Every structure is written in C-alpha cells, then in structure tokens.
Amino acid sequence: MPAAEKKLRGLRHGPYRPDLAIMDDIENDELVRNPDQRDKLDNWLKKTVLPLGGAGAKFDVIYIGTILHYDSVLSRTLKNPLWKRKRFKALITWPSDMTLWDKWEEILRNNDEDGELLARTFYDEHREAMEAGAVVSWSARPLYTLMLIRARDGHSTFDSEYQNDPVSGDDAPFATCITFWVNRLKEWSFFGSIDPSLGLKGNSRDPSAILVGGFNRMTGVLDVVEARIKKRLPSVIISDTIALQREYGCLCWSVEAVQFQEFLRTELVRQSAELGVPVPAMPVTPHSDKILRIESLQPYVFNKLIRLSPTQVTLIEQLRHFPMADHDDGPDALHMLWALCNSFGTRDGFRHVPRRQDDDRDNDNRHSGQSRQRSRSRFGNGGW
DSSP: OOOTTOOOTTOOBTTBOOSEEEEEOOOOTTGGGOHHHHHHHHHHIIIIIGGGSOTTSOOEEEEEOOOOSTTSHHHHHHTOTTSOOOOOOSEEEOOSOHHHHHHHHHHHHSSGGGHHHHHHHHHHHTHHHHHTTOEESOTTSOHHHHHHHHHHHOHHHHHHHTTSOTTOSTTOTTTTTOOBOOSOOTTEEEEEEEEOOOSOOGGGSOOEEEEEEEEETTTTEEEEEEEEEEOOOHHHHHHHHHHHHHHHOOSOEEEEOSTHHHHHHHHHHHHHHHTTOOOOEEEEOOOSOHHHHHHTTHHHHHTTSEEBOTTOHHHHHHHHTTTTSSOOHHHHHHHHHHHHHHHHSSGGGOOOOOOOOGGGHHHHHHHHHHHHHHHHHHTTTTTO
16 A cells, blocks of 8 residues: 555546555654644545445455554544454563562663673562463563563553553553542532633644642542533633632632733633622742643552542543643643642641630731731742
C-alpha cells in the first residue's frame, strides 16, 4: 500500500477495485505527538482508505502497528468495537513481586562492568520468587531477556514498544494510582477551583476546568465531586460556576488570575452577587512550574488522600496520561483545589466560637481579624 496520507481515491486495476488493504506502522514518533496530525491521519484512514472497496464488495483492512501515543490513530481504532481487534504484549502478566526486580535492576546499573554478572547471580538466587506470576507471550523470549531489554531501553520505551501501552512507566506518575470514592459524606466541606484557560481563539483554545471537591477536615481526604472540563466561553464559565455554587454552597473558590483571567474572576463575583448566589472567589497567581505543581499531587493520589469519581472521564484521562496528555487543565485545577482545601479546610482553619456577652464583642472582633490574617498568610505555602 502507498505511504500514509497519499491520494488513493478511485484506485483500481482495470475494472476491479481493491479487496484488501494492509497498513503497517503508518504513524511515527514525531507526528503522533501533534493532535492536528493525528486528526489528519485519522480522516485519511476513514475517508480515503476504508471507502476503497467497491460498492457492496468484500473489502478487508489489516492495520498493524505499535501504539506510540495514548490518542494515536491506532489507539483510537483499537477502541472501535466495529473492528476485530487484538493487542499483543510481550509480557502478558507481570511478576507478582516487582520489588525483587527493582533490586535486580539497581545491582545491574550500579556495578559497572560487574553489574550484569552480579545481577544474574541475584536472579539465580531468587529465580522462583522473581518469576512467580509472570506470563510471557513467546517462549523464545523469556522473562529475563525482557527485563534486560526493559532495563537497557528504559521503562517507558519498553511499555510502548513491547507492551503497546505508552501511558504506563516512569513518565506517567498517575497511571496506576487513581482511586475512587463511593458514598457522599455528611462530613464534607465543599470547595471549588477554576482554571479558565483563556487567551486563545477557536480550536486552539484550551478547555477550561471547573472542579468542586468535598473535603473531610477530620481525615484530610479530598473527594472530587464535580470535574467539568470542556471548551467554553467566559460567560459560560461564569454561569456554570454560579450553578455549582447554588448546588454546593462552596466555602471558597480558587481562581487562576493571570491577565484577563482576573477580569473573569471579578465579573464572577459581581454577577453572582447580583443573582443572590455570591461566589467567594480568591485569586491565585501561580509562580512555580506547572509540571512540578501537578507532579506534587502524586503522593496524595497514591495514598488515597485525593479520590475521584469514575464518571469524571476527562479528568481521569488527563491524569493517567500526564505529562503526555494534550491538555492538563484538569490536573492544574486539581492542584489549586488541593492547595485551597489544605489552606482553609483544615481543622485549625475552622473553629467553633460560642456566643459571648455583648461586652466581649470587641475582643471577639479583634480575635476574628487576627484569625483572618493568619488564614490569608497560610494560603498556598509551598504550592505557588
């Protein structure tokens, strides 16, 4: 078959149209990272290749390749139930105890020219435990050979080239540690965050992210109850936020305020007050690197202090594929939400104050003002 994206319309041999098309590795490492190029190739497959067969005639398409990106054309095709699909992996089931393999790789890498011999000795001594649970797809390439390739080429390369799973590995910190909440809790205090993602027009505009979380001050667990991530106009961001405030009554909202985004925040405060649903929106100006901010959430996600809902598909996908995902507005808003909860949602941030006599009110007012000042100074320590 000709190279990908070449003209094929009307291809025939005499009176005959093709009855078989074979496509092999039609994507490459560079173009697959560009969403526009992925869409262009996807359209070529659907609008040029698939209609090649004659009307009503049998036409088979065999599509073979390596998944180079979670949203590659091959990955999209594998998700289509109307194709007969098969995903091949060199390692069907991983060993039950990967800690021994981690120790083995440490020996292999840290002993210079003796590393391979020492690692092999370690493997021979622990072979039964290290191979327990593992299933390989091809006996001619045993487990030890595969793990050597993994150590030599890197985990992410192995996951993509040998496992057809480019989202796993060291470059995807959230890929395997996301957990979900099940029941709504009466202990929740609600907070919200907004990443407006303004400044671009048309299809190039990033999605905006509006998140609402239920924070349990006693356990320190944040459960994300709303994660609305999509492209929308500023007026829709405002109306959607007011609707969520009406439903949840959030104690505070964190809104990224950079350039025009600050105008959106002030408009949100003004319009919500006019509608009788005031949104307590606090401006946040990030100063640290976005990638580092989002990565800082990984220990909390891993330890189940941040939990999502299975229905929050877009947020889950952005986290699972971070930092390879095309957009990271959801994870960025999640960091804002987590920082807000830990600044204002902790037990020290909310104190029950009993009613006093009138002659104590002045002291109360002074104490309240000092508390508010401490709360303001606490916000965002280490996060922005």
